[in-house]
Amino acid sequence: MEEKKHMVGGISRKTLERLPVYHHYLEGKFAEGTETISAPMIALDLKLNEVQVRKDIASVAKTAGKPKTGYAVKDLIDDLEEFLGYHNVNQAVLVGAGYLGRALLSYKGFEQYGVEIVMAFDSDGRKVDTKIGGKMVLPMAKLENLCQRMNIHIGIITVPAKAAQEVCDQLVAGGVRAVWNFAPVHLNVPDHVLVQNENMAVSLAALSKYLYEVQKKEEPI
Amino acid sequence: MEEKKHMVGGISRKTLERLPVYHHYLEGKFAEGTETISAPMIALDLKLNEVQVRKDIASVAKTAGKPKTGYAVKDLIDDLEEFLGYHNVNQAVLVGAGYLGRALLSYKGFEQYGVEIVMAFDSDGRKVDTKIGGKMVLPMAKLENLCQRMNIHIGIITVPAKAAQEVCDQLVAGGVRAVWNFAPVHLNVPDHVLVQNENMAVSLAALSKYLYEVQKKEEPI
DNA sequence: TAGATTGTTAATCGATTAACAATC
DNA sequence: TAGATTGTTAATCGATTAACAATC
Numbered sequence: 001m002e003e004k005k006h007m008v009g010g011i012s013r014k015t016l017e018r019l020p021v022y023h024h025y026l027e028g029k030f031a032e033g034t035e036t037i038s039a040p041m042i043a044l045d046l047k048l049n050e051v052q053v054r055k056d057i058a059s060v061a062k063t064a065g066k067p068k069t070g071y072a073v074k075d076l077i078d079d080l081e082e083f084l085g086y087h088n089v090n091q092a093v094l095v096g097a098g099y100l101g102r103a104l105l106s107y108k109g110f111e112q113y114g115v116e117i118v119m120a121f122d123s124d125g126r127k128v129d130t131k132i133g134g135k136m137v138l139p140m141a142k143l144e145n146l147c148q149r150m151n152i153h154i155g156i157i158t159v160p161a162k163a164a165q166e167v168c169d170q171l172v173a174g175g176v177r178a179v180w181n182f183a184p185v186h187l188n189v190p191d192h193v194l195v196q197n198e199n200m201a202v203s204l205a206a207l208s209k210y211l212y213e214v215q216k217k218e219e220p221i
Numbered sequence: 222m223e224e225k226k227h228m229v230g231g232i233s234r235k236t237l238e239r240l241p242v243y244h245h246y247l248e249g250k251f252a253e254g255t256e257t258i259s260a261p262m263i264a265l266d267l268k269l270n271e272v273q274v275r276k277d278i279a280s281v282a283k284t285a286g287k288p289k290t291g292y293a294v295k296d297l298i299d300d301l302e303e304f305l306g307y308h309n310v311n312q313a314v315l316v317g318a319g320y321l322g323r324a325l326l327s328y329k330g331f332e333q334y335g336v337e338i339v340m341a342f343d344s345d346g347r348k349v350d351t352k353i354g355g356k357m358v359l360p361m362a363k364l365e366n367l368c369q370r371m372n373i374h375i376g377i378i379t380v381p382a383k384a385a386q387e388v389c390d391q392l393v394a395g396g397v398r399a400v401w402n403f404a405p406v407h408l409n410v411p412d413h414v415l416v417q418n419e420n421m422a423v424s425l426a427a428l429s430k431y432l433y434e435v436q437k438k439e440e441p442i
Numbered sequence: 443t444a445g446a447t448t449g450t451t452a453a454t455c456g457a458t459t460a461a462c463a464a465t466c
Numbered sequence: 467t468a469g470a471t472t473g474t475t476a477a478t479c480g481a482t483t484a485a486c487a488a489t490c
Contacts, residue, residue, distance in 0.1 A: 067447045067490045090429040099324035106320045113426035178432045205334035208311040288466045288471045
C-alpha cells in the first residue's frame with residue numbers, strides 16, 4: 001500500500017525533473033507552429049533516449065500518441081501543466097532576505113512550475129516592510145501566525161547556518177510540510193515534514209573536480 | 222581506456238557529492254575533540270548506509286581504517302581536502318551580476334570546496350567597476366582576453382536566457398572548459414566543454430508536487 | 443501497403459544494500 | 467579471547483536502454 005519513497009505521484013523523481021524540460025521545449029515548438037511531434041524528435045533535440053521520452057510522456061499524458069504521427073503538442077503541454085500543478089499553485093514563504101533569498105524572491109521561474117513565493121521574513125528591521133521582487137518582507141514574529149492563517153505548506157530557508165534550525169522549528173510550528181533548505185546544516189524535523197537540502201557548493205565542486213581530473217590526464221608528468 | 226562518463230577521477234558523481242558532507246561533518250567532530258570515528262557512527266549521524274560510508278571513504282582515504290577503532294578523523298579530513306582540491310584551487314569567472322549572480326559572488330561556501338570565483342562580468346555599465354562580494358565586476362569586452370590571460374577554465378552563467386548562448390560562446394573562446402549554467406536554455410558547446418545545467422525551479426517544483434500528492438492522499442473526496 | 447512510430451516487455455547498467463570473512 | 471569494525475564480494479533495487487510486436 002505504501003508508495004516507495006523515491007516515487008512522487010506514481011512517477012520517479014528523475015522523470016519529474018525532466019517534465020519541466022519537456023514543457024519548456026514544447027512551448028517553444030508550439031510557438032513555432034508545430035502541431036504534432038514524435039518521441040525520436042524530442043529525444044534528438046533534448047539529447048535524451050527516445051524510449052525514455054516515451055515513458056516519461058506515458059506517465060503524464062491523458063491521450064495516447066499515434067504511430068507514425070507522434071503526439072499532439074498542445075495536448076502534451078496541457079497534460080504537463082496539469083500534472084505539474086500550473087493551475088493548482090502551492091504557496092511558499094521564504095525566510096532570510098540576504099543575497100540568495102533576494103535572488104529566489106526575484107526569480108521568475110517558480111510560478112510557471114506551480115509554486116509561488118508569497119512573502120518573505122527577515123530578522124533585520126531594516127529589511128522589514130520593504131518589497132523584494134514584488135513580495136513583502138515581514139518580521140520574524142509574524143511568521144508562525146501568518147503561515148497558519150494562510151495555510152502555507154512550503155518554507156524556504158536562506159538564513160545563515162546557525163539560525164536555520166530555529167527558523168525551521170518556527171516554520172514547522174506554522175504548519176509547513178516541506179522545507180527547501182539552503183543552509184549547510186542538517187535540520188531536525190518531525191516525520192511528516194520533508195526536508196530537501198540544496199548545497200550550491202557541491203555542484204560547482206563536482207564540476208571543478210571533473211575539470212581537475214581531465215587536466216591531470218592531459219598534462220602527464 | 223576511456224573512463225566512463227559518470228565517473229570522475231575514479232569515483233562516481235554520487236560519491237563525489239557526498240564527500241563535502243563527510244568533510245563538514247568530520248570538521249565538526251574534530252572541533253569537538255573526536256580523534257577516531259567508525260563508519261556506523263558516521264552513517265547514523267548522516268542518515269546513510271554504513272557500507273556506503275565505508276566505500277566512499279575507501280575511494281579517497283590513503284590510510285586504511287582499523288577494525289574495532291575506525292578511522293583517524295584528522296587523516297580523513299586531510300585526505301578529503303586533498304581529493305577535493307582545497308590546496309589546488311580552480312578559478313572561475315561569473316557572467317551576469319543580477320540577483321543570482323550577486324548571491325553566488327557573495328557565497329562563502331565555494332572556496333572551501335576548491336573553487337574560487339575571481340571576478341564577474343556584466344553588460345550593464347552601471348555595475349561595471351563596482352565590487353560585489355569583494356570581486357570586481359568588469360565589462361563584457363574584457364571577458365575573452367582576461368579568461369585567456371588568467372588561464373581560467375570555469376565559467377558561471379547567470380544572465381537572462383536570451384543572452385546565455387552568446388555569453389557561453391565568449392567563455393569558450395576564452396578557453397573555458399566547464400560551464401555552470403543557470404539560464405534555462407540548452408547551450409551548444411564543442412565536445413571538449415562540459416555544461417552543467419542548474420535549474421532552481423525544478424527542485425522546488427518537485428517538492429511542491431510531492432506535497433500535492435501527499436495532500437491528495439490525506440484529503441480523499 | 444510499407445514503414446515510421448507507439449507502447450511494453452526484457453536486458454543492461456549503475457548505485458545501494460546485504461552478507462561475511464579478515465583482523466585488531 | 468570475544469566482539470566490534472573493516473574491506474570486499476554477492477544480491478538487490480531503480481533507472482536507462484534495447485528489442486519487438488502492434489498499429490496508424
